[in-house]
Amino acid sequence: MPSRRHQLLAWAVPRLRKASELESPDVERARLEERHAATPRTLPTRLVRGFEKRFCVVTEVLTGASGEFASYGITPRGTDPRHTLLYLHGGGYVSGVDPNHVRYATRLAVELGARVVLPDYPLAPEHTWRDSHPVIADLAARWAEDSDRLVIAGDSAGGGYALALALTLRDRGGPQPSHLLLHSPWVDLTTSTPETAEFSARDPWLFLGKLQAYAAWWAGAPDDLARPEVSPGLGDLGGLPPALMFCGTRDTLAPGCRLLERRAAEAEWDLTYVEVADLIHVYPLLPFVPEADDAWRRTLEFLR
Template identity: 60%
Template structure:
């Protein structure tokens, strides 16, 4: 049963983020582009106390877009946490992404590699996918955990498919927080589940999916909707999501497909929890998910 703090955030977060249903795709596109034009795209660290004292940051632009390498000071990392941020493919890295990733990195003795990939609607998956795969492959030469939340979780899984198909070093683990793995939104129960979701709205979800795909024909590609790719041969993975989430049906489809393809996927489905509950600050559900993640990573 969700805690009172969870329910409070389930009420507050959509309002703080000004969530609402789509007016028109054209109106939403213009709104987001105007927002992008005024964004500060530097790494947001304000949610991490004493960030500068505790971490060093190197910005790498070799992929054609910024990638931030965040390393704990006074600790020698033994592995890399390649973190792909969420935000429906149209929002940049958020301060709470940095907060979560650095907390997990310190807990498991890792550095964080966080790409700031180009965003929709100005860009599609084609503008970053090859560079993201190459970057992940380079970091996989040492022990690497590939992880992400929401859209970033879907992107992380798509990268895992591409890394497997390339051959060479692979991630040791995948950690997927409510990953957006089906951008076709074709799973039948999606229309029912979205009615209980206080945060995600199906009209926006579909518009954002089409922008990222670039064309309706690309919506079902494994690079865009990795649930439709072969899952055989992927590293062990942890999947966490709540049932009050528009993309939960896609997570259930992923679970079913993992059984078909013999993929070692550990699944935690939490009744009544909202989208990316495992990243929410100050709630017991997220603290439990954090412990489960550390246990999974060993």
């Protein structure tokens, strides 16, 4: 049985995020475009106590196909890390960096003695994968070259993005990431797994209609939906670094994670999949939850 704290957050988080099913693609597009225009693209640090005293931030401006966007390099003050964690944030490709992403990423930075690189990539529906994927792959390749070890991590859409970057780096050759860390990754934007609708019916947070609209906008064209840069779970998984993946079963993305596990075994890719019954989307990022504490211990054992 899930803990009481998990059950409370499973009820509260979707309501705080105002989660609901798609009204129509046009209404949702207009809502998102209005929100993006009104939201400053800054690093949200309010959930990290004493952030300015504890961490140093270097902002790098990256130039993608549609213009410039920021990437934040976060290091604990007084350190010169040789390890780098490239973290791709979730949000369905339509939401930017969240305070919980910063809280989780900086926690990893402290525990691993690592620099965290957090790209604030351009969002759908105004942008597609083509506007950021190549330049972030260049960024990852540079940090793989300049670090003793590069870990690529992400949650939800960011987990899918992390896997897509790993595929691109493998195909390019050169230095590779040492590990992948994936929290409820969105790896199949075609939603071809037949169990998806069944799982979505139990998910209090993610709604299938919205995911299908977001997937179409991120892909940019129907023919791009199954590309490995967009749906990496459908790509060639051979030759990837060891990976750890978490997901609960009250999660619309669980069938995609199961698909990834099956395809990883076929490709002889070293993927460890931790699935916990009745837990919600990206549960390892939830604060003060025993199940998240267990995922944290497993994560540190894996990355150390």
